[in-house]
Amino acid sequence: MTDVNNTQTVSQFPCDNCLRSGRCLGSVVVKAGADHQRASEVTVVQLQRGQPLFRTGDAANAVYVVQSGALKARRTSYEGDEEILAFRLPGDAIGLDALGQRMQNTEAVALCSTRVCRVPLEALHRELRSSPEVSEMLFDDVGREFERLHEHLQTERRPAQARIAAFLLAQLKRRQRLFGAQIDRFTLPMTRVDLGRYLALATETVSRMFTRLQQDGVISCDGNAVQVLKATALEAMAGAGAEERAPALAKAA
Amino acid sequence: MTDVNNTQTVSQFPCDNCLRSGRCLGSVVVKAGADHQRASEVTVVQLQRGQPLFRTGDAANAVYVVQSGALKARRTSYEGDEEILAFRLPGDAIGLDALGQRMQNTEAVALCSTRVCRVPLEALHRELRSSPEVSEMLFDDVGREFERLHEHLQTERRPAQARIAAFLLAQLKRRQRLFGAQIDRFTLPMTRVDLGRYLALATETVSRMFTRLQQDGVISCDGNAVQVLKATALEAMAGAGAEERAPALAKAA
DNA sequence: CGGGTTCTTGAAGTGGATCAAAATCAGTGG
DNA sequence: CCACTGATTTTGATCCACTTCAAGAACCCG
Numbered sequence: 234m235t236d237v238n239n240t241q242t243v244s245q246f247p248c249d250n251c252l253r254s255g256r257c258l259g260s261v262v263v264k265a266g267a268d269h270q271r272a273s274e275v276t277v278v279q280l281q282r283g284q285p286l287f288r289t290g291d292a293a294n295a296v297y298v299v300q301s302g303a304l305k306a307r308r309t310s311y312e313g314d315e316e317i318l319a320f321r322l323p324g325d326a327i328g329l330d331a332l333g334q335r336m337q338n339t340e341a342v343a344l345c346s347t348r349v350c351r352v353p354l355e356a357l358h359r360e361l362r363s364s365p366e367v368s369e370m371l372f373d374d375v376g377r378e379f380e381r382l383h384e385h386l387q388t389e390r391r392p393a394q395a396r397i398a399a400f401l402l403a404q405l406k407r408r409q410r411l412f413g414a415q416i417d418r419f420t421l422p423m424t425r426v427d428l429g430r431y432l433a434l435a436t437e438t439v440s441r442m443f444t445r446l447q448q449d450g451v452i453s454c455d456g457n458a459v460q461v462l463k464a465t466a467l468e469a470m471a472g473a474g475a476e477e478r479a480p481a482l483a484k485a486a
Numbered sequence: 487m488t489d490v491n492n493t494q495t496v497s498q499f500p501c502d503n504c505l506r507s508g509r510c511l512g513s514v515v516v517k518a519g520a521d522h523q524r525a526s527e528v529t530v531v532q533l534q535r536g537q538p539l540f541r542t543g544d545a546a547n548a549v550y551v552v553q554s555g556a557l558k559a560r561r562t563s564y565e566g567d568e569e570i571l572a573f574r575l576p577g578d579a580i581g582l583d584a585l586g587q588r589m590q591n592t593e594a595v596a597l598c599s600t601r602v603c604r605v606p607l608e609a610l611h612r613e614l615r616s617s618p619e620v621s622e623m624l625f626d627d628v629g630r631e632f633e634r635l636h637e638h639l640q641t642e643r644r645p646a647q648a649r650i651a652a653f654l655l656a657q658l659k660r661r662q663r664l665f666g667a668q669i670d671r672f673t674l675p676m677t678r679v680d681l682g683r684y685l686a687l688a689t690e691t692v693s694r695m696f697t698r699l700q701q702d703g704v705i706s707c708d709g710n711a712v713q714v715l716k717a718t719a720l721e722a723m724a725g726a727g728a729e730e731r732a733p734a735l736a737k738a739a
Numbered sequence: 740c741g742g743g744t745t746c747t748t749g750a751a752g753t754g755g756a757t758c759a760a761a762a763t764c765a766g767t768g769g
Numbered sequence: 770c771c772a773c774t775g776a777t778t779t780t781g782a783t784c785c786a787c788t789t790c791a792a793g794a795a796c797c798c799g
Contacts, residue, residue: 310640311648311725318636330636333622333629339636362615369586375628376586382635383571383583383592387563389642390686393787395564425746433643435788440747456746456796472564646755678778688756693779709764709778 247277247350251300252411253324258370259298259350262357265364276351280304280343286327288340293331295353299323302347303422305431306339317431319381320344320423322407326374344422389433396432397442398470401452405461418460500530500603504553505664506577511623512551512603515610518617527609533557533596539580541593546584548606552576555600556675558684559592570684572634573597573676575660579627597675642686649685650695651723654705658714671713 248254248263255264263273277300280286286297286304299321306319306327318339321327327349331337360367388399408419421428425443429436446452451466452459461467501507501516508517516526530553533539539550539557552574559572559580571592574580580602584590613620641652661672674681678696682689699705704719705712714720 308636308640311644316640316643318639329628330632331629332632333626334633338633358618358621361621362618365611365615368611368614373586375582376584379583379585379631379635380587380591382632382639383561386571386635386639386642387561387569389639390569391564424744436746437748437789438787440745441787444747677776679776689778690757690780691755693777694755697779 247273247275250277250348251350253298253300257298257324257350258296258326258357258367258374259352261364261366261370262352262360265360265367266356269363274353274356278349278351280347280349282343282345282347284343286341286343286349287337289337291337293328293334293337293354295351296329296332296357297327297341297352298350299325299327300348300350302349303344304341304347304349305344305423305427306341307430308339315430317427319385320427320431323411326378329375329378332375344427393432393434393438394442394445395471395473396434397439397446398451398467400428400432401446401459401461402464402467402471404459405464405467417462417464418458421457421459424457500526500528503530504601504603506551506553510551510577510603511549511579511610511620511627512605514617514619514623515605515613518613518620519609522616527606529604531602531604533600533602535596535598535600537596539594539596539602540590542590544590546581546587546590546607548604549582549585549610550580550594550605551603552578552580553601553603555602556597557594557600557602558597558676558680559594560683561592568683570680572638573680573684575675576664579631582628582631585628597680646685646687646691647695647698648724649687650681650692650699651704651720653681653685654699654712654714655717655720655724657712658717658720670715670717671711674710674712677710 248260251257251260254260259275263275266273266275278286278297280302289308301323304321304327305317306321308316308318310316321341327341328337330339332354357367357371361371388396391399404419404421405417408416423431425439426436428434429439432439434442443452443454447454449466451463451470452461454460501513504510504513507513512528516528519526519528531539531550533555542561554576557574557580558570559574561569561571563569574594580594581590583592585607610620610624614624641649644652657672657674658670661669676684678692679689681687682692685692687695696705696707700707702719704716704723705714707713
């Protein structure tokens with residue numbers, strides 16, 4: 234099956250190959266439907282790097298949950314260039330911001346090969362009335378997204394170094410939650426440019442901050458592969474901003 | 487009736503004295519309840535200037551709708567000072583961001599004498615299942631709030647002048663929608679300090695921008711009473727930022 | 740191996756923060 | 770009605786974090 238956008242609809246059993254099976258909005262809707270002997274209209278969409286899940290202005294007739302891969306939620310600024318509002322990782326809901334809207338006013342683009350679960354609004358509305366689990370899960374996701382936006386707003390008001398530190402920490406914790414392990418290395422799915430557009434920093438500044446974090450021995454990284462060496466130092470920077478930098482700065486002559 | 491916080495619960499018929507009667511989340515919940523012969527648990531709360539509707543950490547067991555007056559939604563930044571996430575005017579919902587949460591992670595404080603409609607989450611959940619109007623209205627409010635946050639995020643990435651212009655325009659349009667008339671003057675319920683904390687600008691910068699807007703003849707204002715003289719100029723500034731300022735700048739020697 | 744992105748590094752310019760201080764305003768009580 | 774106190778606002782001068790501009794360097798892919 235292929236839809237207008239050349240996106241692939243993969244399976245009729247959306248949760249079959251999903252890491253988060255049973256713990257996402259999609260799955261509770263599927264389950265609620267099944268309880269009433271309804272065929273699920275929830276489908277899986279496969280995207281390639283750079284491919285949009287939807288564009289600004291598209292009819293907002295579904296919400297989505299990321300199964301694997303990563304996407305960015307973007308907008309176009311007044312000056313005409315890209316602004317990134319969020320990165321979406323497995324388990325994240327997409328499109329909640331269009332709940333009351335007719336149209337999408339953001340654009341969701343895959344950062345790499347990505348699999349997404351599509352939940353039609355119609356099904357969501359219907360199961361919302363039949364199952365308290367659905368409304369609970371929806372409220373959870375909505376609340377989490379508000380919380381993330383509030384945090385992000387706060388982050389953007391802090392100095393560059395703190396923004397990067399906060400971002401890396403968030404990524405780290407996100408992966409740890411996702412894999413349930415104490416990992417310390419991961420690969421960022423987004424470019425420095427994307428990161429700048431998410432954190433409201435010039436690309437050059439992002440780059441400089443990465444360099445600095447490496448010099449200070451807080452992280453080590455090769456391209457987008459990052460290893461966090463001193464999580465506590467990151468936390469300190471994310472919290473405390475630029476008041477005081479790490480002690481390791483006696484090196485220039 | 488008086489509750490723990492010294493807030494006054496005023497009436498058993500919450501919509502009686504409300505300008506927005508019938509066009510808000512509270513009223514559809516009341517209506518849905520009434521349809522099932524249920525006594526409404528929706529109540530009205532009266533607040534004085536400076537009085538909190540709820541504090542960070544309070545149990546999140548209700549959402550609210552402003553009937554009259556104004557509030558600010560605040561948080562404490564890492565540095566310990568106030569950050570303002572939103573101003574709430576009549577018709578606005580408060581507390582949607584805590585939908586999936588147990589606790590409030592913001593604080594809502596009245597900016598002046600204010601009347602708020604309290605909708606217990608329990609009632610909301612219940613009527614959500616009985617009435618599609620409720621879920622529709624809720625989704626509307628949630629979507630609008632996401633949209634506002636996205637806009638705000640974009641606004642904060644723009645130069646100071648554009649932020650102030652965008653803010654004033656938003657206020658103007660808000661009042662026009664509220665009163666259904668083409669008004670051009672209104673009184674801001676918040677101080678310059680509050681405004682700075684909302685727009686992520688130093689108070690001094692806010693003040694300077696107001697001065698400049700007056701010098702350029704775009705607005706005229708006496709304290710918090712603002713009159714918009716050239717709405718189109720405001721729009722241009724909100725859109726175009728500081729690339730080019732109004733022509734009237736040949737005055738310094 | 741060429742040609743495009745993406746990333747890094749350096750030097751210079753600037754918007755807004757910060758510091759400092761005066762001016763205005765809002766109560767409050769004599 | 771006015772003097773007094775504290776909060777809010779305004780204005781000026783200085784400073785700095787980040788942007789912008791400019792150029793390499795590294796990477797990636799056909």
